[in-house]
Amino acid sequence: MIVQLDNIVKRYNDLVALDHFSMNVQEGEIYGLLGPNGSGKTTAINCMLALLRYDEGSVHIFGEKMHPTNYNVKKRIGLVMQNIGVYDELSVVENLDYFCGLYISDKQTRKQYVDEAIEFVGLEDFRKFRPKKLSGGLLRRLNLACGIVHKPDLIVLDEPTVAVDPQSRNRILDGIKDLAAQGKTIIYTTHYMEEVEYLCDRLTILDRGKEIVTGTSSQIKEMSSHGEVVTLEVAHLTEATQVKIKAIPQVSQFIYEPGNAVVHFEKGQSHLTKLLTVLDEEAVNIINLSVQKPTLNDVFLEITGKELRDNV
Numbered sequence: 001m002i003v004q005l006d007n008i009v010k011r012y013n014d015l016v017a018l019d020h021f022s023m024n025v026q027e028g029e030i031y032g033l034l035g036p037n038g039s040g041k042t043t044a045i046n047c048m049l050a051l052l053r054y055d056e057g058s059v060h061i062f063g064e065k066m067h068p069t070n071y072n073v074k075k076r077i078g079l080v081m082q083n084i085g086v087y088d089e090l091s092v093v094e095n096l097d098y099f100c101g102l103y104i105s106d107k108q109t110r111k112q113y114v115d116e117a118i119e120f121v122g123l124e125d126f127r128k129f130r131p132k133k134l135s136g137g138l139l140r141r142l143n144l145a146c147g148i149v150h151k152p153d154l155i156v157l158d159e160p161t162v163a164v165d166p167q168s169r170n171r172i173l174d175g176i177k178d179l180a181a182q183g184k185t186i187i188y189t190t191h192y193m194e195e196v197e198y199l200c201d202r203l204t205i206l207d208r209g210k211e212i213v214t215g216t217s218s219q220i221k222e223m224s225s226h227g228e229v230v231t232l233e234v235a236h237l238t239e240a241t242q243v244k245i246k247a248i249p250q251v252s253q254f255i256y257e258p259g260n261a262v263v264h265f266e267k268g269q270s271h272l273t274k275l276l277t278v279l280d281e282e283a284v285n286i287i288n289l290s291v292q293k294p295t296l297n298d299v300f301l302e303i304t305g306k307e308l309r310d311n312v
């Protein structure tokens with residue numbers, strides 16, 4: 001186990017920011033912490049890295065008990081925080097050299113690591129730029145590079161794509177996949193379910209400081225009590241066709257208004273072919289068809305009664 005959080009309780013006066021929160025991350029995993037704003041993701045990261053005192057529980061990283069002065073463990077961790085943490089008065093190269101220098105004293109190795117980090121985030125054309133001259137997306141990439149330049153084994157990223165343009169976002173997400181492919185262990189917090197679906201091997205969904213559910217995204221989506229929803233755009237559906245669709249045993253709800261039909265299926269394997277068979281037999285002219293499977297948000301909604309992105 002690379003990271004083990006056991007029953008962490010963190011209170012801010014009356015507010016319980018983490019409520020007996022536990023999490024285990026294995027070597028080489030990309031592990032997601034998904035939750036709406038204020039659910040406790042940043043608090044969990046800060047407690048984990050001993051940047052914040054907590055009231056109860058324990059944290060072990062690389063098998064060692066984590067505490068603020070455990071530098072042997074700390075030097076093997078790279079942290080990319082939500083807020084940009086670079087020096088305005090230093091250029092891209094100088095920033096990276098500074099952060100690398102906190103861990104690597106050999107000048108030649110440091111130069112190599114800095115060059116590799118610049119290439120990794122695609123900032124080759126901006127080496128001499130000061131942070132203020134970089135766009136928001138490029139600045140985020142520099143922030144990421146500063147966190148990983150010393151080649152840590154465990155990389156913790158706290159919402160690294162907030163307010164980032166799509167090009168930089170994709171670059172960051174693909175970069176994280178590459179790091180995992182190199183054997184790094186990654187912890188990634190976000191309130192974007194699409195990101196955890198794309199990136200994460202396993203995830204925990206958090207709400208109000210509590211673990212709601214943990215698993216792979218497919219396992220979590222399986223927990224939804226709903227099945228697929230098929231939306232059809234059609235020229236016309238006769239009464240007889242509508243009756244036949246409703247008669248498919250796994251159809252739980254059927255809504256039709258001229259031009260559009262929405263077919264809800266019960267939970268379980270896909271029954272799309274059954275619907276297509278009926279439509280084919282009835283020679284229905286399908287203009288458009290889309291299938292929506294349950295999402296992580298649906299599961300979150302079912303458990304907590306609210307949307308993952310309520311506050312965004």
Ligand SMILES: Nc1ncnc2c1ncn2[C@@H]1O[C@H](COP(=O)(O)OP(=O)(O)OP(=O)(O)O)[C@@H](O)[C@H]1O
Nearest residue numbers: 012015017035036037038039040041042043044191
């Ligand atoms: N220093 C603090 N003092 C008091 N309350 C705090 C403090 N820091 C965080 N909180 C509260 O603790 C809860 C968890 O906050 P946290 O920042 O960990 O959530 P988050 O999931 O990371 O949200 P975000 O995505 O907005 O950063 C929130 O209710 C927040 O208002």
